[in-house]
Amino acid sequence: MTPALQAALGLEALALFRRLELACTVNASEVCKRLGVTRSYAYEQRDRLRSSLERDSTKGRCETCGDHERALRRHAITIAVLEYRAAHPGAWVEGRRTVYSDGLHDLVVSLAEAHADLEQAELADACRIPLATLKQWRAQAATNTAAAAATPLDATAPSANTTAAAATPLDATAPSANTTAASATPRDATAPSANTTAAFATPRDATAPSANTTAATDATTAAPTMFSLEMLRIIREYERWDGSLPAFVDHLRELGLRWGREHVTQLLHLAAARALLRRPPPKPSARGSSFRPPPGVQWTSDGKQVRVVIDGRTFEVAWQPMVDVGSTATVGAAVRANEDTPGVVAAFDEGVATTGDVPCALLLDNKAPNKSEALREALPDATLLMHATPARPPNKAVVEGMFGLFAQDLVGAVIAVVDTSTPAQLALAVAEAVTRAYATGRNHRPRRKDGKTPYELYRDRDRSPEAIAAAVKTLRAIKDRIDQRAAREAAGRDPRVLAAFEAACTRFGFEDDGDLRISLKRIGIESIEEAIAIYATKLRAGSLPVDADNLRYFMGIARHCQSDRELLYFEQELVAQLERRARITQAYLERRAAAFADLDVASRMKAIVDEILTSSPIAPIAQHFWRRCLIAVSKMVSVERRADVRRIVCERIRRCYAATKQLRHSLVDLVVRLLGPDAVLAS
DSSP states (O other): OOHHHHHHHHHHHHHHHHHTTOOOSOOHHHHHHHHTOOHHHHHHHHHHHHHHHHSOHHHHHHHHHHHHHHHHHHHHHHHHHHHHHHHSTTSEEOSSSOEEOHHHHHHHHHHHHHTTTSOHHHHHHHHTSOHHHHHHHHHHHHHHHHHHHHSOOOTTSOOTTOOGGGGSOOOTTSOOSSOOTTTSOOOOTTOOOTTSOTTTSOOOOTTSOOSSSOSSSOTTTSHHHHOOHHHHHHHHHHHTOOSOHHHHHHHHHHTTOOOOHHHHHHHHHHTTSSOOOOOOOOOOOOTTSOOOOOTTTEEEEOOEEEEEEETTEEEEEEEEEEEETTTOOEEEEEEESSOOHHHHHHHHHHHHHHHSSOOSEEEEOSOGGGGOHHHHHHSOTTSEEEEOOTTOGGGGHHHHHHHHHHHHHOOSOOOOOOOOSSHHHHHHHHHHHHHHHHHHHHHTSOOTTTSOOHHHHHHTOOOOHHHHHHHHHHHHHHHHHHHHHHHHHHHHSOHHHHHHHHHHHHHHTOOOOSSSGGGGGGSOHHHHHHHHHHHHHHHHHTOOOTTOOSHHHHHHHHHHHHHHHHHHHHHHHHHHHHHHHHHHHHHHHHHHHHTTTTSOHHHHHHHHHHHHHHSOTTOHHHHHHHHHHHHHHHTTSOTTTHHHHHHHHHHHHHTOTTSOHHHHHHHHHHHHHHHSTTOOOOO
16 A cells, blocks of 8 residues: 555544544644655545545446446457458458448348347447448348248248259268358368369269269369369369459459459359359441431430438439430439429420520430320420330430449449438438439540540530531431331231230239230230130139239230241141142143153153253152153153164263262163163053
8 A cells, every 4th residue: 555545544534533533642744744745645645535435336337347248249249240251251342332242241130130239330330331331231131021021931832942952852971062162061271162173173972973063074183184273272262252253353463363354264164163154245236227416416314213211211213314315415304203294394404404405306215204295395396206116225325324324433422402301302312412413423524435525525516507407307217217117016906906905904804014015916816815715714724823813924825826826827838839839840841741742752762861860859749750751751662772762862861960970870770671672660
């Protein structure tokens, strides 16, 4: 105990003696003097000692224990996340956009459910992830749980995720076809991966081959000659990888393995660790099939649904941008609760206010809001309203491509004034801020083609009346072709088919989504009626497949009936054509044979032989006809002249080098048998 603490304790004891009216032979000055402590410092220490003695030690100890327990839980959560990241490389890839794996996502959600009493800010800080990301993951988990609870599954029905292997009991020693290297027991450095091919994998139990290994090669001898040690290292690194392929390539560079993405992809494909994912190249457009007018002549617009999650609730709002086709610049935009006519008008008016001019044409799709009379009345007379060709998204490639680049080009935070009076207003404000920020940045982003921004293209556009008039003329021609095609298609539809289709929808309770009516023009009334009968029979007999009570299943039956009917008609027409061709061929051959009637016997046989040699081998009718004629004429040759006629005809056959050798041999054999010394060949 220090002298200061002893002095404080002595002063407190003297004060206690005075309160108890007990006699004491010493005073405070004597105590401080003997301990070597000043009076002021001794009294200061006495006050500190008194305050510490009067404090409730039990309450402080409970509060300290509670804070310590929460700190330990946060440390445990942090350790769990860090251990998962260490065991699963690539599960957390930082960069311009942080990418998390599905396994890490599930781990964080499970930790949040296990520690539900912790605040979300504490949990996000313990997991080392942003608070907004944690809220989004928990909202998605709550939505999935609610959806699963709303649609209970039959306890006896097999799960959709089970494979056919579950139907057959497997041997206890057989490895599962769905297990991966991450969930298997730890393997030593020489153990092969479950995803590698049999070319370098160590053979397993002969009675239970792996589902990912091939049985065509011997696995024990091919490994050293097929893959190098560096390749095997890359393969093993990928087996532990839990992220994307580009991040894996960057990870290899950190390990000192300078492999490009293409070579890594080929290696993993050869090792059966990853399948090749190649998209087919786009089909080249036909020459003259596309037309892009100058900037400022034609605008186009379309709606895109944007999802906004607020307090765990998901709202969908419609973003309606107005884009110039010639420069791909976004001249106006509107955010509405739904895609409607006022949204198109608002985006159009904002584009006019932005550019100071109205376009000569406006291209929209064929949705109902874009064909309303209110839209036609709101547009100026100088603007030609056009509608895209049905089922052809490339007609509006400018705005459709912009939707695809929306998520790639938007970078950084967006600051906007948000109305939080209602969740719906908040969703509208957030969506408007995000989409407007994207459109503004897109207008000032240089293009790869010429290095110019859409804003510069629109500002420096050709304003000459000649160029605008030529573009408008082309657009009017395109519009006329589209309208004429739509009119032809509408006129070509059988009203009986439409009536039968409507009756089937009413009878069976089908809901038409609008896309199936287009295929009605290729289905006849007989096929529709046959499909109605088949569907009604299956419905009454209870033999409809599961989830087949919809319009698409019915239209599939109708298309099959139409195909069967077309095949039947094809057979009938083909038989009729063959019979007609046989009659025409027979008449032609008879006229041709009649032309040889005035010739003598030898000349007639030479002419018949020429017809046989020059007729096509794939025309059996002509071959048989002229052979019968040759047999009939040979009977007219007298016995004395057989040798001379045979020699003349056979010489003619031998000198016809255009015919095949087999045909000449068979024809000489026939002539010799007909005109030989003992000719016995019957007709």
